[in-house]
Amino acid sequence: MVRRGSLIATGLVAGLLALAGCSSGEGSKNAAPSPSGTPGAVPKVGECHAAEASALKDHRDPSPVVACTERHTLETVAVVPATEKVTPKNVGQYAASCRKAFSDYVGATDDVSRLDLTFMVPSDATQNAGxxxxxxxxxxxxxxxxxxxxSRTGSVRGVLTSSVPLGLRACLNTVPDFAKNQQYVSCAQAHISELVPKASELGTLDEIYPGRGSLDTRSEERCAxxxxxxxxxxxxxxxWEFPNESGWAAGDRTGSCWVSATLPAVAAPTATPAPTATSTP
Known part of the structure; x- marks a missing residue:
């Protein structure tokens, strides 16, 4: 992602940066991670794993499948088959499939909440076995x-379909600075910045990359x-943020918008009263 406004944006986890071709800020470089994973059975959609932080960095996950009702950190939204060994040079070709599967599974893109996308690939031993x-x-x-x-319980399937739950909103106690790694805070308490829980639509899938300047202008307008x-x-x-050329090629057509001020706690949603029935004369 390219950042504008105050050169601030949500960014993506390192795995998706490699998959989607996003940059973490002005002048930064992101090397594709080494492919990794865990030997064993082919994973299935809907499985959950209590993966450690090292799995997010290394993209290998030796943790066993656990019930999604138990504590876990990862939930599989898609398993994209490959016809050859997955390497840092070719892993990016799976970005569009992963991105679409994520949106279809959770109900929205990764631009609106703390829910994000990462990937795991098989270990060398598993890939050597075909x-x-x-x-x-x-x-x-x-x-x-x-x-x-x-570490959470429960599935994220469809969790963003109608809105972003309070527990998945993204808030900070400072103005975002994505040259640094900042800890999210509860949006249920007063805070300084929050991610607008709606994505900016920046183009259609059949549109060629419009260029950085054009996307910057679009993103500013959509954010406002x-x-x-x-x-x-x-x-x-x-x-605001928007895809760079590599991200656009991977199918990314949305951006994020942050607001910063002294913001009150986000209220938990309340149930909408059912309409009162009326009789027809």
């Missing part, structure tokens, strides 16, 4: 760079519109 795949996983980040995943339509006060600071 087993090739990319496991696309959802996780709830605890920090802006996705170095730690929240989102801030207005979602009811934030007019004095809030706004920061």
């Amino acid at each position: 087993q090739f795949w990319v496991r696309c996983d959802a996780l709830a980040r605890l920090d802006t760079q996705g170095t730690k995943a929240e 519109a989102l801030v207005t339509t979602t009811g934030y006060p007019g004095h809030v600071g706004k920061q």
Whole structure:
């Protein structure tokens, strides 16, 4: 992702940065991680894993499958088959499939909440035995760079379909600075910055890459519109992000919008009263 506004944006975990071709800020470089994974049976959609932080860094997950009702950190949203050994040079070709599967599974893109996308690939031993795949996983980040995943219970299938639950909203106690790794705070308490829980639509899948300047302008306009339509006060600071050329090629057509000010706690949603039945004369 390319950052604008105050050069601030949500960013993506290291695995997705490699898959989607996003940059973490001005002048930064992101090397593709070494492929890794765990030997054994081919993973299945809907499985959960209590993976350690090292799995997020190394993209290998030796943890066993656990019931999603138990504590876990990763949930598999897709398993993309490969016809050859997965390497740092070819892993990016699976980005579009992982991204679409993530949105279909959780109900929204990775631009609206702490839910993010990472991937795991088989170990060398497993690939040498002829087993090739990319496991696309959802996780709830605890920090802006996705170095730690929240240990949670319950599936994230469809969890963002209608709105972003309070527990998955992204908030900070400072203005975002994604040159640093910042810890998220509870949005149920007063905070400084929060991610607008709606994505900026920046283009269609059949559109060629419009260029950095054009996307910057679009993103600024979409972010301003989102801030207005979602009811934030007019004095809030706004920061936005948009895909770079590699991310666009991987199918990324959405961006994120942050607002910064002294913000009150986000209220938990209340049930909408059922309409009162009326009789027809």
